[in-house]
Amino acid sequence: MTCPPVHPYLVEALEKRFTLHKLDSVPDKAQFLSSHRDSIRAVVGNAAAGADAELIDQLPKLEIVSSYSVGLDKIDLAKCKEKGIRVTNTPDVLTDDVADLALGLMLAVLRRLCESDRYVRSGLWKKGVGFNLFLLQFSGKTVGIIGLGRIGMAIAQRAEAFSCPISYFSRSQKPGINYKYHPSVVDLAANCDILVVACALTPETRHIINREVIDALGPKGVLINIGRGPHVDEAELVSALVEGRLGGAGLDVFQDEPNVPEELFKLENVVLLPHVGSGTVETRQAMADLVVGNLEAHFLNKPLLTPVV
Amino acid sequence: MTKPIYSYLQAELEKRFKVLKLWEAQDGSRFLEDHNQIIRAVVSDGGTGLSPELMAALPKLEIVSSFSVGMDKIDLGKCKEKGIRVSNTPDVLTDDVADLAIGLTLAVLRKLPASDRYVRSGMWKKALYCEMLLYFQFSGKSVGIVGLGRIGQAIATRAEGFGCKISYHSRTPKPESSNYTYYPSVVDLAAHSDILVVACALTNETRHIINREVIDALGPRGVLVNIARGATVDEPELVSALVEGRLGGAGLDVFENEPNVPEQLIELDEKVVLAPHAGSGTEETRKGMADLVVGNLVAHFEGKELLTPVV
Numbered sequence: 001m002t003c004p005p006v007h008p009y010l011v012e013a014l015e016k017r018f019t020l021h022k023l024d025s026v027p028d029k030a031q032f033l034s035s036h037r038d039s040i041r042a043v044v045g046n047a048a049a050g051a052d053a054e055l056i057d058q059l060p061k062l063e064i065v066s067s068y069s070v071g072l073d074k075i076d077l078a079k080c081k082e083k084g085i086r087v088t089n090t091p092d093v094l095t096d097d098v099a100d101l102a103l104g105l106m107l108a109v110l111r112r113l114c115e116s117d118r119y120v121r122s123g124l125w126k127k128g129v130g131f132n133l134f135l136l137q138f139s140g141k142t143v144g145i146i147g148l149g150r151i152g153m154a155i156a157q158r159a160e161a162f163s164c165p166i167s168y169f170s171r172s173q174k175p176g177i178n179y180k181y182h183p184s185v186v187d188l189a190a191n192c193d194i195l196v197v198a199c200a201l202t203p204e205t206r207h208i209i210n211r212e213v214i215d216a217l218g219p220k221g222v223l224i225n226i227g228r229g230p231h232v233d234e235a236e237l238v239s240a241l242v243e244g245r246l247g248g249a250g251l252d253v254f255q256d257e258p259n260v261p262e263e264l265f266k267l268e269n270v271v272l273l274p275h276v277g278s279g280t281v282e283t284r285q286a287m288a289d290l291v292v293g294n295l296e297a298h299f300l301n302k303p304l305l306t307p308v309v
Numbered sequence: 310m311t312k313p314i315y316s317y318l319q320a321e322l323e324k325r326f327k328v329l330k331l332w333e334a335q336d337g338s339r340f341l342e343d344h345n346q347i348i349r350a351v352v353s354d355g356g357t358g359l360s361p362e363l364m365a366a367l368p369k370l371e372i373v374s375s376f377s378v379g380m381d382k383i384d385l386g387k388c389k390e391k392g393i394r395v396s397n398t399p400d401v402l403t404d405d406v407a408d409l410a411i412g413l414t415l416a417v418l419r420k421l422p423a424s425d426r427y428v429r430s431g432m433w434k435k436a437l438y439c440e441m442l443l444y445f446q447f448s449g450k451s452v453g454i455v456g457l458g459r460i461g462q463a464i465a466t467r468a469e470g471f472g473c474k475i476s477y478h479s480r481t482p483k484p485e486s487s488n489y490t491y492y493p494s495v496v497d498l499a500a501h502s503d504i505l506v507v508a509c510a511l512t513n514e515t516r517h518i519i520n521r522e523v524i525d526a527l528g529p530r531g532v533l534v535n536i537a538r539g540a541t542v543d544e545p546e547l548v549s550a551l552v553e554g555r556l557g558g559a560g561l562d563v564f565e566n567e568p569n570v571p572e573q574l575i576e577l578d579e580k581v582v583l584a585p586h587a588g589s590g591t592e593e594t595r596k597g598m599a600d601l602v603v604g605n606l607v608a609h610f611e612g613k614e615l616l617t618p619v620v
Contacts (some may be wrong), residue, residue, distance in 0.1 A: 096448035107412035120583040139404035161470025258433040272428040
């Protein structure tokens, strides 16, 4: 396991069936890898750490990388393909949770839910200190989605229940979809109230949210990121929020987790979450079952459940 | 005006009428006595309404225009008897209140305020995984709605977007909502719901409609969301159920004695999300509500049909 062992259920399930080494807690990783190079046949990673080229080179007996995530940006897929290493992820089981969180962030930002909760708990409501938070309506607002994959479509379906018109940007227009397509992200941003990043992180989508997009979204616009931190030029995002050039943001992911720019902490129009998109009890269990299931299938010479490579 | 509800509303009223501000009077009863021959209308909100004392002090009162949809603080029967018109602000606020119901549900299940605090306090830097925060899925859960009026229906429509199964309780079943499951008893509804939303009007019959029996039926994994009126819930019972873990969580926009919130709820900052009666509090909706309040008064004094009459 190259990632921090975040879920006891997954760790237990793996330890029951395999010899599990937790690289994250090993003091001298290079030493460890070199002394175990002949026995490690599988790697379990997640959004924080996977299997980059360097690691793959150090594990000549590696047969499979099973990722506890749907995102694959921490795995060198090309190298795996080249070396015949199988790769699996956890698609579908987490789609609903991530989409739910996107909607939760939209409502939390627009209706200032975290700030309202703070206001009541601080005793200010009781004291009669006026509630001066600027609450905005969600229903009927235009939602622009970047990336109309499984998660993007699930977000669209939910937002439609609030009568939100949906528009989107993706590499190519999707046939048979009723939502309005925009051929550029700037165009999409200029024509929506809430912009959601729901695409995969690739070299092309790195910093897909840049200053130009942020300015197009504008002082009444809200950015929601449930993709990956590097989708957004974080420095530009922070200055836009601090200067009021962007209306608000709901962020589950950051450029360098768990570090979050502290300028954001004083802002009432921002909601910050510790990368919990798929973090429900139900889904984490399903994801863990997929990780273990894929590994078991591989070692039993059966077809993988959710292969990517 | 009984209180300083909203600056835009006050400005619009002052453009058209002589506005007397009860809250600025040193001596309220004296103030009313001095002006009781000229006061023909009262503008109030849901929380204040029209007290019996105020009604008695205004013999020339013709109309009460309420900045709310809730009518529980106005004696409608007595108004009818005295020929006093009453108007409220339905429909304009339906979406916002329904949005808040879903927002509170997501905020409780996914512990949004606690997670936001976790990041802002620097805890995330110390521990990558917030182990103490257990999050639960919303999609696909059973949502039970008490009261399937405009707001209840709007909540149902939104929850359906998340694949939730909808059931409801109301005085009588609604034939146009046959795709939702009807429960003649609130206890049964609670027993069959993961999330129970209170969306009914407050009347003598619905006072404490959420009592210990209902809360126990909802159970240790159940979540109660109240965007209606505080008095629909037996608040001490709710508090002890949450403290003792007999109820899983709660999202509350309303309380029995606003702005007072039980201290134990203030302490339960992971499984409970609190809002200061902000259901209709968005800029867009408050303006729409204010326009209705003014519009109803203008219609009345021009001898026209009220826009949104209740009595």
